[in-house]
Amino acid sequence: MSSKWWQKAVIYQIYPKSFQDSNGDGIGDLRGIISRLDYLEELGINAVWLSPVCRSPQKDNGYDISDYQDIEPIFGTLDDMEELMREAKKRNIRIIMDLVLNHSSDQHRWFLEAKKSKDNPYHDYYVWKDGVEGVPPNDMRGVFGGSCWEWVPELQQYYFHQFVPEQPDLNWENPKLRQELYDMINWWIDKGAGGFRLDVIDQIAKEPDKGITANGPKLHEYFRELSKNTFQRGDYVTVGEAWSATIERAPLYSNPDGSEFSMVFQFEHIGLDQQEGKEKWDLAPLPFVKLKEVLGKWQTELYGKGWNSLFWDNHDLPRIVSRWGNDKEYRIESAKMLATVLHGMQGTPYIYQGEELGMTNVQYDIDEYNDVEIKNMYKERLTAGYSKEEIMKSIYAKGRDNARTPMQWDDSKNAGFTKGTPWLKVNPNYTDINVKAQRNDPDSVFSYYKALVKLRKEHEVFVDGTFKMYLPEDENIFAYERKNGNERMVVICNFYGTEIMCPLMDEVKGMDLILTNYKDTEEAGKLRPYEARLYIK
Ligand code: TEU
Ligand code: CA
Numbered sequence: 205m206s207s208k209w210w211q212k213a214v215i216y217q218i219y220p221k222s223f224q225d226s227n228g229d230g231i232g233d234l235r236g237i238i239s240r241l242d243y244l245e246e247l248g249i250n251a252v253w254l255s256p257v258c259r260s261p262q263k264d265n266g267y268d269i270s271d272y273q274d275i276e277p278i279f280g281t282l283d284d285m286e287e288l289m290r291e292a293k294k295r296n297i298r299i300i301m302d303l304v305l306n307h308s309s310d311q312h313r314w315f316l317e318a319k320k321s322k323d324n325p326y327h328d329y330y331v332w333k334d335g336v337e338g339v340p341p342n343d344m345r346g347v348f349g350g351s352c353w354e355w356v357p358e359l360q361q362y363y364f365h366q367f368v369p370e371q372p373d374l375n376w377e378n379p380k381l382r383q384e385l386y387d388m389i390n391w392w393i394d395k396g397a398g399g400f401r402l403d404v405i406d407q408i409a410k411e412p413d414k415g416i417t418a419n420g421p422k423l424h425e426y427f428r429e430l431s432k433n434t435f436q437r438g439d440y441v442t443v444g445e446a447w448s449a450t451i452e453r454a455p456l457y458s459n460p461d462g463s464e465f466s467m468v469f470q471f472e473h474i475g476l477d478q479q480e481g482k483e484k485w486d487l488a489p490l491p492f493v494k495l496k497e498v499l500g501k502w503q504t505e506l507y508g509k510g511w512n513s514l515f516w517d518n519h520d521l522p523r524i525v526s527r528w529g530n531d532k533e534y535r536i537e538s539a540k541m542l543a544t545v546l547h548g549m550q551g552t553p554y555i556y557q558g559e560e561l562g563m564t565n566v567q568y569d570i571d572e573y574n575d576v577e578i579k580n581m582y583k584e585r586l587t588a589g590y591s592k593e594e595i596m597k598s599i600y601a602k603g604r605d606n607a608r609t610p611m612q613w614d615d616s617k618n619a620g621f622t623k624g625t626p627w628l629k630v631n632p633n634y635t636d637i638n639v640k641a642q643r644n645d646p647d648s649v650f651s652y653y654k655a656l657v658k659l660r661k662e663h664e665v666f667v668d669g670t671f672k673m674y675l676p677e678d679e680n681i682f683a684y685e686r687k688n689g690n691e692r693m694v695v696i697c698n699f700y701g702t703e704i705m706c707p708l709m710d711e712v713k714g715m716d717l718i719l720t721n722y723k724d725t726e727e728a729g730k731l732r733p734y735e736a737r738l739y740i741k
Contacts, residue, residue, distance in 0.1 A: 214552070223557055273388055303402050
C-alpha cells in the first residue's frame with residue numbers, strides 16, 4: 205500500500221486562545237505558538253490544526269469569521285501568521301487552517317451589505333425568508349439554543365442561522381459565494397497553508413424549507429466542486445468535520461481517489477455516554493461494549509475505502525482522562541491507556557493540546573465560564589425547571605470550557621500561559637500537571653505520547669494493518685490485533701480500575717512488549733488497573 209503523508213502523520217490541535225500568550229493580555233496568540241514550536245517538534249507531530257485565527261468578533265471564539273483573509277488582532281498579524289507557517293515548515297510541521305464555510309460572522313462585509321436591501325448583490329450570499337415579525341418560517345432550533353431564524357425589520361425578512369444569531373448561514377446555492385470561498389482558500393494555499401479542517405462541512409447544503417441541515421441532497425456535489433477548485437492543486441490534507449457522517453457515507457468524504465477530502469472527522473463514538481435521543485447534557489454511563497462495537501466497525505468497514513480521524517478530545521469535548529479514564533488515583537495510567545487504544549488503530553491520530561499531559565476537566569462557578577453554549581444552556585435549563593445542581597453536573601461533565609482552560613506549561617503563576625490575567629481561569633491543578641514537570645520524565649504522560657508518535661513512524665502496520673477486535677463482549681478489556689504482510693501488532697488494555705485476568709496471553713506469545721504503562725515486569729496473566737500493553741513482532 206502506498207500511503208499518503210497524512211496517513212502516517214499525527215496531528216496536534218491548537219486552540220490559539222488558550223495555548224500561549226506572548227504579550228500579557230491574557231489571550232494566547234500566534235507569537236506564543238511560534239515560541240512553542242520546539243516543544244511540538246519534540247513531541248514529534250507532523251501537522252498542527254489551528255482553530256480559527258481569522259478576524260472575528262469572537263462570539264463563538266473565532267468560529268464567527270468577519271474577514272477570512274486577515275488575522276484577528278488579538279492573535280496577531282498576517283505577518284505573524286506567515287512567520288508561523290515558515291517556522292513550522294523548518295521543523296517539518298504543516299499548518300492546517302480551520303475553515304468555517306457554513307456561516308460567517310454577522311460583521312462580515314458580505315452580511316453587512318446583504319442586510320442593506322433585498323437587491324444588494326450580497327443579499328443572496330445568505331439564506332433569507334420573507335415573513336412577519338414574531339412568526340418564524342418554521343420551528344427549527346439552533347445548535348446553541350433558540351430559533352434558527354432572526355428577524356431583520358428593515359427588510360421584513362428572517363435570516364437563517366444554525367449556530368448563534370451572530371453566525372448567519374452562508375447560501376451555498378449561490379455560485380458567486382462559492383467562487384469567493386474558493387478564491388479565499390487558494391489565497392491561503394499560496395500563503396503556505398498545509399491543509400484545512402472544514403468546520404461543520406456536512407451542514408453547508410442545508411435546505412431550511414424542508415427542515416434539512418446536515419446531509420442536504422447537494423452536499424457531495426459541493427464537496428467535489430470545492431475540492432477540485434482548491435485542494436486538488438497539491439498534496440494538502442483536508443479534514444471534514446461531520447457530526448452526521450455515518451459509516452455508509454464516510455467513504456464518500458474520504459474517497460481514496462481524492463475527489464472530496466482526505467479524511468472524515470466523525471463522532472459516533474463520542475455520542476455514546478448520553479441518553480439516547482437527548483442532548484449531550486443528558487448524561488448516561490459509557491456503554492463500553494458498544495464503544496468497542498462502534499470503534500471496531502469504523503476500523504473494519506472503512507478499511508481500504510476511506511480514511512478516518514482518531515480522536516478522544518478536541519476544543520468542543522471534555523478531557524478524555526476525566527471522561528472515560530480516572531483523573532484521580534489513576535490519572536497517569538488511564539491517560540496512557542486511552543492513548544494506546546486510540547493510537548494503535550487505523551486512521552490519523554489527533555492530540556488536542558494538553559491531552560499529552562493528561563490535563564483534566566474543571567469545576568468552576570457558572571460566572572467563571574466563557575462558552576456561549578454553556579451560558580445559553582444554563583439559562584434555558586433553569587427556565588425549563590432543572591435544578592442548578594443538575595445543570596452544573598452536566599457542565600462539569602461535558603462543558604466545552606473543560607478543553608479550553610489554558611495550556612499548563614509550568615508551575616509558575618497562571619501555569620506559564622500568561623503574565624496577565626487569563627481570559628479563562630487556569631485549572632488549579634497546574635502546579636502538578638504541566639509540561640515542565642513531564643518533559644524530561646521518562647514515565648510521564650508526555651513521554652508516553654512521544655513514544656506512541658515515534659512508533660507510528662517506525663512501523664507501517666499502524667498505517668496499513670488490518671484490524672481484528674478481540675473479546676468484543678468483554679466488559680473490561682479493549683484488545684485488538686493489527687496485521688500486514690510483515691508485522692503483527694497486538695494491543696491489550698484494561699479499560700477500568702480493577703485488576704482482572706487476561707485471557708489473551710497466548711495471542712502474544714513470542715512477541716515483543718514494545719510499550720506499556722507499568723514499569724515493573726509483566727505479570728503474565730493479570731491486567732492491573734488501566735494497564736496497557738502494545739506488542740509487535
Ligand atoms: O462544531 C460543530 C458543532 O456542531 C458543535 O457545535 C457541537 O455540536 C457542539 O460543540 C457540541 O457541544 C464546530 C466547532 O468545532 C465549534 O467550536 C463551533 O462552535 C461550531 O462548529 C460552529 O462553528
Ligand atoms: Ca496575547
